Structure formats: C-alpha cells, structure tokens
Amino acid sequence: MLTRSPFERFSWHSDIFDCQSTDIDRFYLQLEEEVQRLGLSARTLGKAGSHPVTLYQSPAQKAQAPNLLISSGFHGEEAAGPWGMLHFLSGIDASLFERVNLSLLPLVNPTGFSRGHRFNLQGQNPNRGYTLEGGRPASNDDTSDEGKLLLEHARLLQAASRDGILTCHEDVLEERTYVYSFEPSQLPGQFSLRLRDALGHYFPLAMEGEIDGLAVKDGVIFNHFDTSFESFLVRSGARFGMCSETPGKQVFDQRVLANSAVMAEFLAVLAPEVD
Numbered sequence: 340m341l342t343r344s345p346f347e348r349f350s351w352h353s354d355i356f357d358c359q360s361t362d363i364d365r366f367y368l369q370l371e372e373e374v375q376r377l378g379l380s381a382r383t384l385g386k387a388g389s390h391p392v393t394l395y396q397s398p399a400q401k402a403q404a405p406n407l408l409i410s411s412g413f414h415g416e417e418a419a420g421p422w423g424m425l426h427f428l429s430g431i432d433a434s435l436f437e438r439v440n441l442s443l444l445p446l447v448n449p450t451g452f453s454r455g456h457r458f459n460l461q462g463q464n465p466n467r468g469y470t471l472e473g474g475r476p477a478s479n480d481d482t483s484d485e486g487k488l489l490l491e492h493a494r495l496l497q498a499a500s501r502d503g504i505l506t507c508h509e510d511v512l513e514e515r516t517y518v519y520s521f522e523p524s525q526l527p528g529q530f531s532l533r534l535r536d537a538l539g540h541y542f543p544l545a546m547e548g549e550i551d552g553l554a555v556k557d558g559v560i561f562n563h564f565d566t567s568f569e570s571f572l573v574r575s576g577a578r579f580g581m582c583s584e585t586p587g588k589q590v591f592d593q594r595v596l597a598n599s600a601v602m603a604e605f606l607a608v609l610a611p612e613v614d
C-alpha cells in the first residue's frame with residue numbers, strides 16, 4: 340500500500356524557472372506566453388477551485404496527421420510534469436504542427452499544485468474514477484471534480500488521444516524512474532522502450548520487483564488497466580499509452596528536463612519527422 344499522505348506538502352526550487360514549484364501564477368504566466376507564441380487554441384473545460392482547467396490544441400488540425408495528447412499535473416506534488424511541459428513547449432516551434440495534431444492538458448489539478456499536495460482541495464484523487472460502462476464514459480464514487488470535467492468532455496479527449504496518450508506523473512517515494520505503458524502487443528515494444536530510455540538518460544531505472552503491488556520489469560509496468568485517466572483513454576481506443584514516473588527524491592530541475600525529454604520522445608516515436 341502507498342504510505343504517502345495526500346496532504347503532505349512538497350515544494351522545490353527551480354533554477355531553470357527561478358521560482359518555487361508551487362508558484363502557480365508564474366506557471367500560468369509562462370504557459371500563456373508559450374500558448375501565444377505557438378498559436379495554440381484554448382478551450383476551458385471547467386473550473387477547479389478558482390482556476391480554469393484548459394485543453395490546448397495545435398491550430399489547423401490535419402486529417403492525415405496523428406492525434407496525440409499530453410497531460411500532466413493530476414497529482415499536485417508531482418510538479419515536474421507541468422513545469423516539464425513548459426520546458427518542452429519552449430523548445431518547439433509551430434512547424435511541428437505540420438505533422439501532428441497535438442493536444443495538451445498542462446495542469447489538471449491546480450488546487451493541489453499550488454499547495455504542493457497530491458489530491459485536490461476537496462481531498463479527491465484526480466486520477467481515479469474514469470470508467471466505461473457498455474462503452475460509454477462513466478464516473479463512479481472515486482471520480483474527482485476534475486475527473487468529472489474530463490469525463491464531460493470525453494469524446495473530445497478520446498479523439499485528441501486517438502493515436503497516443505502520454506501522461507506525466509512523479510513518484511515522491513522513489514529515487515529511480517519507471518513507466519506504465521500500454522501497447523497493442525504482448526511485450527513492450529519500441530514505444531515503451533524509447534520513452535523509458537528518455538527518462539533513463541536522467542535517472543537509474545527502477546529495480547526488478549514490485550511497485551504499488553505491480554510487477555515492474557526493466558523499468559516498465561506493462562498493460563496494467565485500472566480506473567486512471569490513461570487506462571480509460573487506452574480502453575477508449577488510444578493506440579499507445581504511457582504514464583511516466585520521474586523520481587521525486589531526485590533534483591527538481593533534472594526531473595523537469597526528464598519530463599520535457601519524454602514529451603519530445605513521445606512525438607519523435609509517434610509523429611516522426613520524414614526526410
């Protein structure tokens with residue numbers, strides 16, 4: 340069982356961004372700059388506390404390009420995901436959108452993020468309670484307010500993740516990195532291994548054994564289905580799925596860089612550049 344407290348507060352200083360990891364005003368300010376620079380469209384799905392939960396999408400979606408979704412910030416203390424997305428965005432330019440229909444959910448749980456704790460202000464877990472009943476999106480007793488917002492827009496998110504979903508988490512108990520990955524195969528393929536290796540460039544891989552009661556082999560927990568957002572989208576038809584876990588016991592900026600790198604690799608694998 341998990342020993343983490345959902346309300347234990349975590350905050351780290353980032354030299355890259357010159358602020359604390361919980362500085363939500365700074366986060367939104369820099370996000371807005373990147374959104375403007377890249378010409379992303381913004382669609383507010385609803386509110387979490389006083390903050391909007393917004394889906395950003397690349398402009399002029401192309402029928403022949405893959406639809407890829409990257410999400411982060413489900414758990415408030417896993418701050419290197421959202422900051423890693425900012426770092427990733429700062430390194431791309433709009434020409435990328437010639438070959439991918441990119442959708443982004445940068446910060447799903449803003450009330451947890453600004454306090455540096457795992458759950459939302461109401462004490463709900465924003466990454467549980469995403470289910471399908473007879474093929475239709477449905478909530479259950481575990482669904483958070485943020486989860487209800489996402490489920491209300493399930494069709495939009497299912498379309499946005501048709502060719503792949505990457506969701507970036509962290510594990511504050513770990514010094515090593517690992518991933519949950521989903522592929523339509525019996526064993527992890529290039530998708531799982533390349534994204535794992537993008538993280539493995541920064542941190543040692545988790546030891547063979549169990550994490551949260553699940554078997555981890557070579558840093559990969561493979562095709563494990565639960566009621567998480569990423570499982571839900573894979574069940575809904577997303578061809579590839581990945582939940583990355585950077586180690587919260589490592590230096591914050593290294594975790595930011597690792598999250599940025601796994602996002603770049605996700606695109607390199609599923610929307611490769613053609614020469």
Ligand SMILES: [Zn+2]
Pocket residue numbers: 413414417466508509
């Ligand atoms: Zn998490």
